[in-house]
Amino acid sequence: MGSDRLTLGFDTSAAHCATALLSGDRVLTSRAEEMGRGQAERLVPLLEEVLAGQGVGWRDLDRIGVGVGPGNFTGIRISVAAARGLALALDIPAIGISTFDAIRALGPAGTPSVPAPRDMLHVERAGAGPALLPASEVADPALPPAPALLAQMIAALAGAAAADSPPPAPLYLRPADAAPARDAPPAILDDA
Numbered sequence: 001m002g003s004d005r006l007t008l009g010f011d012t013s014a015a016h017c018a019t020a021l022l023s024g025d026r027v028l029t030s031r032a033e034e035m036g037r038g039q040a041e042r043l044v045p046l047l048e049e050v051l052a053g054q055g056v057g058w059r060d061l062d063r064i065g066v067g068v069g070p071g072n073f074t075g076i077r078i079s080v081a082a083a084r085g086l087a088l089a090l091d092i093p094a095i096g097i098s099t100f101d102a103i104r105a106l107g108p109a110g111t112p113s114v115p116a117p118r119d120m121l122h123v124e125r126a127g128a129g130p131a132l133l134p135a136s137e138v139a140d141p142a143l144p145p146a147p148a149l150l151a152q153m154i155a156a157l158a159g160a161a162a163a164d165s166p167p168p169a170p171l172y173l174r175p176a177d178a179a180p181a182r183d184a185p186p187a188i189l190d191d192a
Contacts, residue, residue: 006060009155010047010083011067011147012039012075013099014115018147019050022155028054032147040078061092065158067150068096069171070114070122070130076170083168095158096168099144100124102153110142122173132173 010019017039020030029050035042051057066083069076080096087094099122103112114122121138124130135141144150 005062005159006056007063007065007155007159008047008051008061009065009067009097009151009153009158010043010079011099011151011154012043012079013067013069013071014075014144014147015072016147017042017046018151019047020148020151020155021050021054021056022152022159024159025156027152027155030148030152032151034147039075043078043082058086058090061090063092063158063163064090064094065097065154065156065161066094066168067102067154068098068168070099070116070173073170073172076172080168080170087167093163093165094168095161095165096171097154097157097161098124098171099150100130101157102150103142103144105153105157106145106149108142110140111138113138113141113143115143116174130171130173 004024007022008019015036016032016034018032021028031046031050033042033046064083064087066079068080083094099114100112112124116122116132119135120132121135121141122130123133123138
């Protein structure tokens, strides 16, 4: 499709659930809800509300854009899994957009930076890969926009990306805080 491509973008990489619907470059609507928990339960109903509010349905979408992080481990998994599932069900591309890409697209000067726990920042410095650094070591952080604008940027960048982009994958810069269970796995019994 041309400039009227309908793109749904969303992000749950931080303490929010955010979405935007674009027709080409035009923002039809965007919404964000601040939440520390509950993104898994709220994401799809929020997406359905946004679509219904514009008089469109799932089958009207041409593309999905999803925030891949960095950020909250569980939040990123929620949105990436939802995007990949929707893309498969609707037979449309899902494009992963990093928060770093969204920050750069907005054009603020500085080092694209995403707040992390313990006074740290996820950063992407020119010529180097993403890293996790103490906030005190980043002299010029360019922080993410408000969640609704972040969702708009995700949708806009996904709408402009090549349709054959690889499926979205989480951008993790540190291992998960959770650890595997230490108990012995259960015995599997034969049917015999």
